[in-house]
Amino acid sequence: MHRIFREPLFHFMAVAVLLLLLDTGWRHFRKPVVEISAAAVDARSRTWQETAGEPPSTEQRMQIAKELAIEEVFFREALKRDMAADNRVRTSLIQMMRTSLKPPVTPPSDDQLKEIRAESPRENIMLPAKVSFEHVSFSNSSEVPNDLPSRLRGGEKPPESTLSVRMANPLPPTFQPQLERLLGKEFTTAVFALPLEEWHGPMTSSRGVHFLRIHSREPEQPIPFEQIRGMLEAKWIQLRENEVIAVEGQKLEKQYRIVLPSSTTPTPAKP
Secondary structure, eight states, rough: HHHHHHOHHHHHHHHHHHHHHHHHHHHTTTTOOOOOOOHHHHHHHHHHHHSSSOOOOOOHHHHHHHHHHHHHHHHHEEEEETTTGGGGHHHHHHHHHHTTTTOOOOOOOOOHHHHHHHSHHHHHHHHOOOEEEEEEEEGGGGGEEETTHHHHHHHOOOOOOOOSSSSSSSEEEEHHHHHHHHHHHHHHHHHTTSOOOOOOEEEEEEEEEEEEEEEEEEEEOOOGGGGGGHHHHHHHHHHHHHHHHHHHHHHHTTTSSSOOOOOOOOOOOOO
């Protein structure tokens, strides 16, 4: 036995085993640590309770902790493998960064909101003109009776329309843009210039031929301030937030060396 201990081969094998054990221990202790806090488990448990209707058991909380650990491992491995360079991930991270820079904003005053209203597009702050009318409509001119205009002006009951598109008769007050989409801009412009309570026609639209009697017409008018207050507040807050984000972005930008392309001309597509 003593001879074995004196053999060089035994010494070599003993050193090899010792080195292997040391390497295994070193590998274990040099592993990155993933530590899941009790607060993180509590937060995920609240989500669990909202879904399940009851708090998770001790075993389920342990499973939640394990899920959080594997999620953290996945996250770190994704960063190692440059998955953050994916455009979808980049967009989410950029938006998260912008959100983190948003400052708390004091609600605007009425005067500030009125300034925003004055700078807003007309379609956001004005109610379009609208019109209502009675009509007799046909898909094409060949369906129009020859004596229809005189019959209408004489007070006869209008015949049924044959227009392919369903349109109320009489048409209730309708905003100008809606009528333009339904029957065309040129036709709508002509309708808004007609005298009230008289039969007019034939008039051609993108849908067919029409005879009209205008019942009412209202001009464009401002949307009441209180009805658009929420929209104006949101726009004012967004403008203030964007101003702060731009300033903070400039500060962060100074920490980098920015290299821009020498030309912004589009690169020709390859044939």
